[in-house]
Amino acid sequence: MAHLEDQRETIYKVDPANPETKDLPILRTEELLLNMGPQHPATHGVLKVILDLEGERITKSTVVMGFLHRGVEKLAEYGTYHQFIPHTDRLDYVCAMYNNFAYCRAVEKLMNVTVPERAEYLRTIVAEVQRIIGHLFWLGTQALDIGAMTVFFYTFRDREILLDWFDELCGARLTTSWYRIGGVERDFTASLETRIRDFLAYFPPKIDEYVVFLEKNRIWLARTVGVAVISAEDALGYGLSGPTLRGSGVDYDLRKYESYGAYPKCEFSVPVGKNGDTYDRYWIRIEEMRESIKIIRQCMDQMPKEGPVLADVPSVTLPPKNRVFTNLESMIQQFKLFSQGFDAPPGEIYCGTEAHKGELGFYIVSTGGGKPYRLKIRSPSFIHMGAFDYMAKGYMIADAVTIFGSYDIVMGECDR
Amino acid sequence: MHPLAETIQARFPDGFLSAQEWRGDLAVTVKREALHAIGRFLKDDPSMACDYIVHVSSVDWPDEEERFEVVYEVYSIRHRHRIRVKTRVPERDCFVDSLTDIWPGADFMEREVFDMMGIRFNNHPDMRRILMPDDFPEGYPLRKDFPLQGKGWRDTFDFLNEGAAS
Secondary structure: OHHHHHHHHHHHOOOOOOHHHOOOOOOOOOEEEEEEOOEOHHHOOEOEEEEEEEOOEEEEEEEEOOOOOOOHHHHHOOOOOHHHHHHHHOOOOOOHHHHHHHHHHHHHHHHOOOOOHHHHHHHHHHHHHHHHHHHHHHHHHHHHHHOOOHHHHHHHHHHHHHHHHHHHHHOOOOOOOOEEOOEEOOOOOHHHHHHHHHHHHHHHHHHHHHHHHHHOOHHHHHHHOOOOOOOHHHHHHOOOOOHHHHOOOOOOOHHHHOOOOOHHHOOOOOOOOOOOOHHHHHHHHHHHHHHHHHHHHHHHHHOOOOOOOEOOOOOOOOOOHHHHHHOHHHHHHHHHHHHOOOOOOOEEEEEEEEOOOOEEEEEEEEOOOOOOOEEEEEOHHHHHHOOHHHHHOOOEHHHHHHHHHHHOOOHHHHHO | OOHHHHHHHHHOOOOEEEEEEEOOEEEEEEOHHHHHHHHHHHHHOOOOOOOEEEEEEEEEOOOOOOOEEEEEEEEEOOOOEEEEEEEEEOOOOOEEEOOOOOOOOHHHHHHHHHHHHOOEEEOOOOOOOOOOOOOOOOOOOOOOOOOOOOOOOHHHOOOOOHHHHO
């Protein structure tokens, strides 16, 4: 807040004892209330922020959200566990695969289902591809918000390659629903493997290209270095996670410390920032893209060439699709799993997954039966918005856009 | 019992009720009166050092005497352990002490619990609805007695008759 005080001194205070300021007009000071949103191009959806301003400095901000609230947690209580997977696509609609992954992992923990090895690798590869997509999307829009428009076209060009790859994988670009409880819906084809290997060769030089655009760009540096600084202690207290927390120097990555999927079998490092400013959060995301490429490459090499991609637990997992169409028992099994669900044991679990925004967790309470009794989604976007008022205090209006951009918020996940 | 639960029990013999361990998760049920003190202990004690708040949630058990359950989940970066602290509240006296002063992130999470389940938090700086509209008249949507399709508020809205213009 110190810089805010300085600003006030220089602009508003005319010192009567000082003859040099005697002739200056006495400026009227007034607190201004500014409504930003709900329809504002930089709010990434429908978010309203009421800013109390002194000049162009923010003294207080009130976040108004819920414009995209669809009651997903309530809907979950009325459907079976399998039926909820498509709802998770619509949480963070930019990165549906990771939501599917986080949800399926939570249900697998509840049901104690072990996923076959090849499926673990497939899941990890696709999750990392999704992480790259998420970071590319973030980088493009964040640069666009700050005023560097060109980067947007380059990141979206590369994002498009991966979305087309998703299209071939599961028939959808955004709302994918490819993960299943106990594995994945279908295996990679030879063409998919070739295309992802081509991408691994193509992509690393492109990261350097984005870096060239930004890291020597004086405007980018002025808008990010030292903006929205949050200390490690505060970041933890506010429950920040993912790159936003690691930017403050806290080494917290669930892929490493509560490892899952094929991550324990891969070597990768977790980039951790120092200053806790917007620039560090940007740097971490760039480095994470490079790490993701490493993880995908290792997974492609280590992956068993053949094997089941869905666990064989008939009471929980779905039968293979080709059997559903030809075999009566499989059809009945599929029908029962979707209409009544499987019998979950009573109990409660929390399972957190490191999505590209932060810790995406599902807290499921079961009382037995085919439907969750209570399903709570710990969505990083919502929790990051809780720190907005604290982080925006004393910065300019234009920085507000930078700050919620640097959380990488998506309102579908924030409002649920 | 899990060593962390034993520590909490030894420190708060009156406030501690029970501990459950299932699928590797540790959950501790405590008395409502002791929640704030236990929260403070979890954050400040060096053997706990739970500096990271994961989520605040709530569960509705309409058939039970103490109807609502408030759930806090915290994590320690230093020791890498996770603890879930739960407490029960009856419907007629629906108040819990806010933990906002211990973990500032609890602010939005507790507001969400209030919005969805109607549990109020003492000493909370800004106890308002967060996701539902401020004038939402139908109560608290995640309670079990709230119907999935709502209670009819939407039927009272005036909609523009778009077909009539042409």
